[in-house]
Amino acid sequence: MSERVDTLGMWPAVNRLPEQMLDALERSNDLEGLPDRSEISNVLVLGMGPGGFAGDLLAVTAGPFMPLPIVVVKSYQPPSYVDEQTLVFALSASGDTPEIVQAAAQAAEAGGRVVAVTGGGQLARMASAWNAPLVEVDPMLYPPRAGLSVLTVAPMIILGKMGLFPGADQWVRHAVHQVRNRRDTMREAAADLARRLSGTVPLIYGGGGLGTVAARHWKNMINTSAKSPAFSAGVPDLLHNEIAGWGQHGDLTRQVFSLVLLRHEHEHPEVMRGFDILVDLMDEVVGAVHLVEAAGEGHVAQVFDLMYQGSVTALEMAAAVGLDPGPVPAIVAARQALAGRTT
Numbered sequence: 001m002s003e004r005v006d007t008l009g010m011w012p013a014v015n016r017l018p019e020q021m022l023d024a025l026e027r028s029n030d031l032e033g034l035p036d037r038s039e040i041s042n043v044l045v046l047g048m049g050p051g052g053f054a055g056d057l058l059a060v061t062a063g064p065f066m067p068l069p070i071v072v073v074k075s076y077q078p079p080s081y082v083d084e085q086t087l088v089f090a091l092s093a094s095g096d097t098p099e100i101v102q103a104a105a106q107a108a109e110a111g112g113r114v115v116a117v118t119g120g121g122q123l124a125r126m127a128s129a130w131n132a133p134l135v136e137v138d139p140m141l142y143p144p145r146a147g148l149s150v151l152t153v154a155p156m157i158i159l160g161k162m163g164l165f166p167g168a169d170q171w172v173r174h175a176v177h178q179v180r181n182r183r184d185t186m187r188e189a190a191a192d193l194a195r196r197l198s199g200t201v202p203l204i205y206g207g208g209g210l211g212t213v214a215a216r217h218w219k220n221m222i223n224t225s226a227k228s229p230a231f232s233a234g235v236p237d238l239l240h241n242e243i244a245g246w247g248q249h250g251d252l253t254r255q256v257f258s259l260v261l262l263r264h265e266h267e268h269p270e271v272m273r274g275f276d277i278l279v280d281l282m283d284e285v286v287g288a289v290h291l292v293e294a295a296g297e298g299h300v301a302q303v304f305d306l307m308y309q310g311s312v313t314a315l316e317m318a319a320a321v322g323l324d325p326g327p328v329p330a331i332v333a334a335r336q337a338l339a340g341r342t343t
Contacts, residue, residue, distance in 0.1 A: 004319045008326025010225060013146035014311045015183060017304070018176045024137070024150045025172050028157035033133045035113045037163045041085040043070040044078060044112065045155065046103045050144040051091035053217065054151035058089075060209035061300050062156055062165040076102045084111035087162075089155045093137065093144040095121020108132070117154045133158075143326060145224055146311070148217075149304070156300075171300035178296030178305050186309060193260075193290060194316035200258040200287055204232040204310075205278065207271040210303045211235070211262050214294075218260065218310035225325035226317035235274040243281060250285040259286045264294035264302040 004011075043066070045055035055072035063070045073079065076099045082088065090104035095118040104123060108114050108130055116127035117135045127134040135154045137147070153172055160168025202222060206215035212234025219232035233242050246253065259282055261275065283289060292309055294302035318325040 005322060005324040006326060007324050008143055010143060010146055010325040011315055013143050014308075014315060017146075017149055017308055017311075018180045018183070020147060020149045021153050021172060021176050021179070021304075024135070024153035025157050025169065025176075027135050027137075028154045029161065029169070031115075031133050031135060031158060031161070033131070034115070034158065034162055035087065039085065040068065040087045040113065040162070040164070042068055042081075043087045043089070043159070043164070044082060044107065045070065045072045045089045045091065046074075046078065046100050046107070047072065047089075047091040047151070048074050048097050048099045050093060050148050051097065051100060051151055053213075053220070054091050054148050054155075055089070056216075057148070057152045057213050057303070058155055060213050061152075061171075061303060062159055062168070064209075065166060066159070066164050068164060073103065075099060078103050078107040078110070078112070082107050082110045082112045084113065086110075086112040088112040088114045089158075090114055090116045090118070090123055090127075091151045091155070092116075092118045092121070092123050093147060093151065095119055095123040095125075097123075101126070115155070115158060117151055145220065148307075171298050174297040175301040175304040178301040179308050182295070182305055182308055186312060190309065190312040191316045191320075193292070193313050194320055196288065196290060197258055197260070197313070197317060198320055201228070201256050202230045202258050202260055203286065204230060204260045204262065205235060205238065206232070206262040206306070207235045207264065207267040207275060209234075210264055210266060210299055211271075211306070212237075214262050214264075214303050214306035214310065217307045218262070218314070221311050221314035222317065224328050224331070225311075225314040225323075226321075227323055228317065235271050235278060239274055239277065243278070246282060246285045253285045254287050257286045259289045261289065261291050262294070262306050263291065264299075264306065266299045266302060 047055040052074040088107045092100045114132045159165035204215040204218040215232035222230035
């Protein structure tokens with residue numbers, strides 16, 4: 001195996017996931033100044049990159065159990081309906097994400113009840129000026145993509161405190177327990193899967209909202225940590241569109257693509273049936289089909305379990321070829337170009 005290079009500490013950051021989750025839980029449980037449940041009629045989450053993903057994860061874990069609608073916005077502007085009855089989560093690890101700073105300012109001006117989850121920066125300063133609730137995280141403690149638990153768990157617990165997501169504290173604690181168990185047992189399995197995926201373009205397919213978000217996390221981590229192309233989709237939606245693209249060129253696709261199926265115990269019966277159909281259709285057009293199964297008590301535990309397995313597998317893919325999983329020069333170059341700078 002190639003020597004492991006890890007200049008930004010991605011390995012320890014990813015493996016601290018249970019501790020990150022507990023820290024976020026405790027910080028959020030101590031938060032004061034939240035609006036009363038009776039004052040809120042809708043929930044808005046503002047986030048980009050890891051913050052936007054955290055919003056999507058919140059929507060599929062808390063959303064189905066909430067009595068109010070939850071909407072995730074990844075843009076410079078909040079929806080026009082924002083008013084004093086809107087609970088607004090502004091998520092930014094750095095606190096200086098331009099889109100979120102602007103959107104949060106507009107939401108506050110419209111009367112939205114802003115709660116900031118951030119490592120500092122302009123967002124933290126604005127929250128202090130507004131006397132808005134603020135969950136502070138250390139921006140140097142977790143590379144943002146390894147610290148999604150902080151950006152997700154904090155609003156999850158806050159919704160629980162407000163009576164909008166019953167049992168949130170318990171669900172998060174079950175997830176902490178499961179990820180700890182997985183951390184102690186999965187290293188060899190992740191290294192083996194990484195070897196099998198090496199030299200292929202992984203297709204990551206998950207089931208329902210939970211599996212689809214977990215699949216996107218796998219894709220993102222393989223892209224950024226292993227510096228490899230990967231693609232994700234979800235059942236049943238992919239059976240209405242993407243599946244049509246695999247009807248030809250089997251001789252070519254078998255040499256390039258491998259399929260990873262993420263399964264969990266909270267799939268709708270028709271989603272389960274959809275996976276059976278999917279395997280029948282895909283078996284001969286990909287090089288291999290790999291199964292990754294979730295464990296743990298409750299839907300929150302199972303989605304975090306799937307995501308943790310994806311994070312470690314991506315790190316093992318990087319280690320197998322001697323890549324540093326931390327730096328993302330392509331993303332830095334893109335941001336500099338957007339800002340009108342050159343390297």
